[in-house]
Amino acid sequence: MMIELVLASTLVSFVNTEMYEVDSCIGEKFALIEAENPQWPIHSERFIGAGYVDFMVIVNSEGKVVEHQISRSQPRRIFDRQSLRALKKWKFNPSKHAERCFDVTFKYDSEKFE
Structure with a gap:
């Protein structure tokens, strides 16, 4: 738990985990304070393979996500809702700055979800 707190407080310009990637649109350093992993959608339980959902996200000065737009998803619409x-x-x-932009990708792989 201590390691997670240290990592959360470190300012970075890019985060890459098994479940998601986060990149500042302008390369500005940031900290991802709270991040929840998405759940595997129930309606896609027979889906085998990998997919992703790309977002363009606007975060306000308090670190809260205030706008979001899906830029790509594969397969289309399967993982969007989750x-x-x-x-x-999420909280940054x-x-x-009044607003900051981030590119966020959620990664789905049927072998990594239980």
């Missing part, structure tokens, strides 16, 4: 549910719970570090 990705959005998780994304709405506060900033002096």
